[in-house]
Amino acid sequence: MPITVEKLNYIYQPNTPFEQTALRQISFTINDGEIIGIMGASGSGKSTLLQCLNGLLRPAGGKIILDGIDITKLSARELNQIRRRIALAFQYPEQQIFETRVYDEVAFGPRNLGLDTGEVEKRVQKALIDTGLNYDYFKNKETASLSSGEKRRVSLAGVLALKAPYLLLDEPTAGLDFEGKVALINHLTDINCQYQTTIVLVSHDINQLVSTCSRIIILHEGQLYLEGYPGDLLRNYAALKACGIEVPTFQELIYRLNCRGWDLNDSISSLPEASREIGKKING
Ligand SMILES: Nc1ncnc2c1ncn2[C@@H]1O[C@H](COP(=O)(O)OP(=O)(O)OP(=O)(O)O)[C@@H](O)[C@H]1O
Ligand SMILES: [Mg+2]
Numbered sequence: 001m002p003i004t005v006e007k008l009n010y011i012y013q014p015n016t017p018f019e020q021t022a023l024r025q026i027s028f029t030i031n032d033g034e035i036i037g038i039m040g041a042s043g044s045g046k047s048t049l050l051q052c053l054n055g056l057l058r059p060a061g062g063k064i065i066l067d068g069i070d071i072t073k074l075s076a077r078e079l080n081q082i083r084r085r086i087a088l089a090f091q092y093p094e095q096q097i098f099e100t101r102v103y104d105e106v107a108f109g110p111r112n113l114g115l116d117t118g119e120v121e122k123r124v125q126k127a128l129i130d131t132g133l134n135y136d137y138f139k140n141k142e143t144a145s146l147s148s149g150e151k152r153r154v155s156l157a158g159v160l161a162l163k164a165p166y167l168l169l170d171e172p173t174a175g176l177d178f179e180g181k182v183a184l185i186n187h188l189t190d191i192n193c194q195y196q197t198t199i200v201l202v203s204h205d206i207n208q209l210v211s212t213c214s215r216i217i218i219l220h221e222g223q224l225y226l227e228g229y230p231g232d233l234l235r236n237y238a239a240l241k242a243c244g245i246e247v248p249t250f251q252e253l254i255y256r257l258n259c260r261g262w263d264l265n266d267s268i269s270s271l272p273e274a275s276r277e278i279g280k281k282i283n284g
Contacts, residue, residue, distance in 0.1 A: 001067050003030040003053065003166070003198070008062035010048050010222075022048040023059070024222045033196035035189070037209035037230075040219035041244030046202045047091050049219070050168045053200065054088040055079035066166070084113060087164035091171050091202075093148075093155035102128070102146070102154055103139040109162040127157035130187050132180055148175050156184070160191075166198045167191075173203065185212055207248055210234065210269075218243060231269035250274035 010023040022045045030036050038046050051057040053064060055071050063070045071082055087109070090096045099105035106127055110120045128135045131153040138150075146154060152175050159167065169188075173181040189212060191197045203209050209216050210230040218226040218233070220243035226233060233240070237255055240247050247255075250271045254264050257278070264277050 002032050004063070004065040005029070005053070006063040006065070008049070008052060008064065009060045010045070010052055010057060011060045012048075014060065022222050023052065026062070026219075026222075026224050028217055028224060028227060030198060030200060031214075033192065033198055034215065035192050035199040035201060035213045037213035037216040038200060038202045038219065039204065039206060039209060039216060039245055040225070043221075044219040044243075045222040046219055047170055048222075050088060050170050050200065050202060054086050054168055055082050056088065084109075084162065085164050086166040086168060087159045087162045088168040089156050089159040089170060089172055091174070093151040096155040096158065097143050097151060100142055100144070101139075102133075102141045102143055105143055105154055106157045106161050109158055113162070123161040123163070124157075127161040128154075130160060131157045132183055133157065149177065149180065152176060153180075163195075164197075165195075166200075168200045170202045171204070172201070173205070173208065181208070188212070204246070206234075206240075206245060210248070218245065220244075234269040235267050237266060254278075 006027050008023050008026040009021070012020040012022055026049065038049065040046050048057060052059050055074065059072050062072065064072055066082065066086060071079065074082065097105055099108060103124055106124045107120050110123045115123070124139070125135045128138055133150065133153050143151070143154065156172055173184055176184060185208060188199055188201070192199055201209065201213060213230060215228065216230055216233050217224060225243050226236060226239055234248065234251060237247060237251055251268070254266050254268065254274055254277065258264055258266060262281060264281060268274050268277060
């Protein structure tokens with residue numbers, strides 16, 4: 001079922017001198033089986049939004065309808081059940097990892113689901129392999145000894161091992177090398193195709209979101225600033241720049257050439273379109 005967010009507000013430390021409104025009147029829908037991207041400058045509210053969606057933070061107002069239920073009204077116990085269906089990978093793996101051994105860390109979620117030992121082992125093995133870690137080498141490693149990229153992979157493996165129908169991933173490729181990023185994104189699109197898993201992907205990399213997501217939402221100072229299909233959003237150069245989004249290089253090039261009087265069509269959404277547009281101008 002789709003997830004519907006209606007007029008969501010979140011305030012940190014309300015009624016104190018440190019009160020900070022992080023989300024204001026956010027409304028949008030996440031369709032079933034879609035990969036939706038969330039972008040926005042630092043502090044725009046992306047992590048807060050994901051933590052509200054997963055019930056870790058309780059909003060000050062608004063609704064989040066998941067599987068037909070408004071989860072903002074649920075008790076802490078009911079929310080524990082919901083979190084098995086809508087799994088969150090934190091922005092910082094250190095916030096998520098608390099077991100001493102890699103195996104136990106990844107097995108934590110599946111064990112909580114009450115699965116038998118054999119199924120838990122199968123899931124841990126697959127999740128570690130899917131996140132690019134050698135099972136035999138890593139299973140007994142101490143989590144404290146892992147590099148930051150390995151910690152990222154282990155924390156993602158723990159989330160993937162839940163096989164949840166909804167995945168919330170907060171900057172999952174941060175800290176991974178180029179090949180690791182490509183492999184992870186390919187794996188996410190595979191899961192999405194194979195199991196129709198709904199994925200919410202937070203990233204600062206517009207190229208990554210444009211090539212992976214069916215829709216993108218842009219937050220700005222806690223508000224929903226832009227929402228649309230990747231191609232349509234990319235045509236909005238000025239609006240993207242205004243809220244601190246780094247636009248793709250081809251768009252920057254067209255913009256700069258236009259500033260020098262080239263008069264190119266700036267309604268383009270891909271590198272081939274940009275090179276055709278420039279070629280037309282050069283060749284008259
Ligand atoms: N625990 C907290 N107490 C008070 N304010 C907070 C807390 N956590 C976040 N904030 C504030 O809420 C706003 C939104 O923060 P959030 O972490 O959701 O942003 P973000 O878009 O995820 O940023 P980034 O790209 O840096 O991860 C920011 O202004 C931040 O300072
Ligand atoms: Mg964040």
